[in-house]
Amino acid sequence: MGRVVLVTGVSRDLGRRSAAALAAAPGVDRVIGVDVSPPRGDMGGVAFVRADIRNPVIAKVIAKEDVDTVVHLSVIATPGTSGGRSTMKELNVIGTMQLLAACQRAPRLDRLVVKSTTTVYGASSRDPAMFTEDTEPRRLPRSGYAKDASEVEAYVRGFARRRPDVRVTMLRCANVVGPHVVSPITSYFRLPVVPTVLGFDPRLQFLHERDLMAVLGHSVTDGAHGTFNVAGAGVVSLSQALRRLGRPSVPLPAAAVGGVGSVLRSARLTEFSPEQVSLLTFGRGVDTTRMRDVLGFEPRYTTASAFADFAAHIAPGPGPGERVVAGLGRVLGAGVPDDLDGPDGPRGSGVPSNAGATRALGRGGRDA
Template sequence: MGADTKVVLVTGVSRDLGRRFARRLAAEPDVARVVGVDAVPPRGDIGDVSFVRADIRNPVIAKVIAKEDVDTVVHMSVIATPGTAGGRGTMKELNVIGTMQLLAACQKSESIRHLVVKSTSTVYGASSRDPAMFTEEMGPRREPSSGYAKDVAEIEGYVRGFARRRPDVRVTTLRLANVLGPHVLSPITSYFRLPVIPTVLGFDPRLQFVHETDLMSVLTHCVHTDVPGTFNVAGDGVMLLSQAVRRLRKPTVPLVRPAVGGVAAVLKSARMADFSPEQLGFLTFGRGIDTSRMRAELGFEPTFTTEQAFADFAASTGRSASPVERVFDGLASALPDPATTGAGHG
């Protein structure tokens, strides 16, 4: 495959991150053409991207791949929130059925050489029995029975099946920590944008983040890299939830866990935040992912640390930490890791 013949199909371009990534990729010198697909048109400028209105749940996606002679697919249309999809049933269809149809189309295609899948570290779950850091070989301590985490587990299973059936196709799966940045709309950014932050009494979970520009960079890197496999992706370091909230200079309301569920239901009905069981588990126990393979094998180095990614997001909310708060955060960072002492799990 010549450098000047790279034709990339990007799914999920009606969403901001998908649209921005497709537009960035179209400007790359060794990418001949970018085809963006989604069921609805993107809002905003897509630059030199060729938009095709197509629902990946429909077999018509195979015709798009064949007609455009696509050799690289970047799958970005896995949805984390039922509200934005039109309900949980539609969300599951978009995520699981959509991925199955896309993979079926890729399997039939003679031109496909590389598949990049934007997955999430949510696949590891969050529980009191978790290791300090999840490596790519590990799975959740408790298999998800519903929701977004179950969708992602099923999607990754189908992707592994596709990789076995088409060993000639390089398959790269990225398990991303929560993506943060001024332009990101997600369950975690909605949570941090609340005027008062509900927390789970007795728990101070560890958090890791990926800055939105590093998301764009790692996806672009994968398009140009011949390295298959599954990779955890996160900025260096971890933050405690208490540190993050202190940076935002917002009040918190510590609640027993059942009460947080009640508050979450109210916030969800008011469309202020979309709390899922995965979100509640994450805000109770946190999660750490090991990124050694990202550096050693994938050859990617994020520009933003976890702390820097959060700082940039915090600045976009109009609040930032005072010098005194930063001193306290420095002291907190010097304390023993709660994952190894057990303090982070109540």
């Protein structure tokens, strides 16, 4: 007999699609999606129950449907349409409390998967290059999403102590990107001119949306007990990401970024929370050794390829600088070979980009 999975937070796009992907996963019998508002779009084989997790009614849903696995996706990063910061906090923290209270009273429940975030580590100049799961943040987050997430984690740890028979998998996911993801970081990269913090070049890690769904499915069916960092392999620096995106950027002094952020917020373009500003200043990397060794999950996308997939959907076309260099290469008749002496990578084969270049470079014999 397969598993009966309850998924919270299905009204948002990622939650809805994760639930649909879970419903299609082998070993899963039924998936019940729960949220305060109905999802827009195709739910696949997911049964939707309109219920508020801030309300004890969730316990009845769990009992009535014989749920044995709960996937908690309902920790939100931005208030969005749900209201202000207080509503967001209530949804995140009180919602988690109620959900965990209901879970504690559900005898058949034996698995809990919680999607948390690497934001709980914070970002500062005193942080190690790569956070492991045991690293304590240097400064406890004081506000916003990071604080909510760390409180949610504290409640989940408490639940794990009280119900040792339940396998609790906490996934600290890096920033999720993908063609359809709407989040503070993706709307930041969608800005026509991207503000950056002057004099800093943070390291960023990304997780592709498909890998997020894959890791949720993996945690439900195979999984392991514990807390795991989940991110694509490698890091990219912000300047590198913006170059790959072909977007112009404008460096602003750190003090001015907050002001620009509030202007952008009022223009409903993106949200610049304090934790995002510190991420864009100091950057963050997480160590994913435990994800590979203990959880047994391997993301299909690296950080770079996840970002490339995202970039391909939002901004095709080379930047002005690249066009100038390519044009210069054409004028001089030499062509610009793809990657003649690249330090690494699959493109480092030394194959010039076109026949003209081959002739001009006198390396006709090396055409692959």
